[in-house]
Amino acid sequence: MSRRASAALGRCLELEHVITGRFRSRSLALDDAVKLFDELLHNARPASVRAFNQVLTAGSRAQRRGSSSSSLELVPSLFNRMARACSNKVAPDLHTYSILINCFCRMGRLELSFAAFGLVLKTGFRVNARVINPLLKGLCDRKRVHEAMDVLLRRMPEFGCTPDVFSYNIILKGFCNERRAEEALELLHMMADDGGGSCPPDVVSYNTVISGFFRDGQVDRAYNLFHEINQKCLLLANQ
Structure with a gap:
């Protein structure tokens, strides 16, 4: 290894160490993150993707803390610079795309989130719930819960991706936000009646639907569901 290459590697390792340390301590301020990103991009190696993901997460x-419109566009801008350098330096991984999809969803740019998801499929990554869940939330936020249900029940299995409890809870909340607690209850029972299978409901699932009934003024339905939960807990305790 030449002296120049050795120095570049040493600086790369140093930058990765600084980024990781400050990321873990949550002291990686946005301006500093951009400066570190700029320098790391010149010295990057394939393993630098972890440090890049930490900068994008910052x-x-x-x-999420509330920033200007120019700052909102920062993550996609940094991603594009990283992607352009991937041919000979560092390629985005599935986590990188997940951060980008989350970013677009928070910006209210659902169409760009799905475009980024298309890149994930084109690149050949095997998708998981962590990548798709932001899309479900984005659809529900736009009051497109039936489309989110289609993604959950049909598209995710087609992608070989198993929904997790967070996936279902997003849909449950989407139904309840639209004052459709009865449909949320149907989905909740589908989860519970799956033979204790891949994704039984959790406390958040039940609380979401109970709150939905209260919001709709269906107090009796809320108390009935609460009683149902207690009965199930007693049965489990006696087994």
Whole structure:
């Protein structure tokens, strides 16, 4: 290895260490993250993808705290720069695309989220619930719960992706937000009646539907569901 290549590798490792340390301590401010990103891009190696993902996540966290419109576009901009360099430096991985999809959903740009998801499929990654769940939330936020249900029950299995309890809870909340607690209850029972299979409901699932009934003014339905949960808990305790 030449002296120049050795120095570049040493600086790359140093930058990765700094980014990871500050990311874990949540002290990676947005301006510093961009500066570190710029320098890392010049010295990157394939394994640098982890540090890049940490910078992108820091940018996404800044969005959640409320930032300017120019800052909202930062994560896609950094992603594009990283993607252009991937041929000879570092390629985005599935986590990178997941961060990008989350970012677009928070920006309210659902069409760009699905475009990014298309890149995931084109690249050949095997998708998982972590990538698809933001799309489900984006659809539900747009009051397109039936489309989200289609993704959950039909498209995810086609992709070889098993929905997790977070996937179902997103849909349950979507139904309840549209004052459709009865449909949420049907989905809840479908989860519970799956023979204790891949995705039984959790406390959040039940609380979401109970809250939905209360919101709709169906107090009796809410109390009946609460009683149903208690009965199931007693049966489990006595087994």
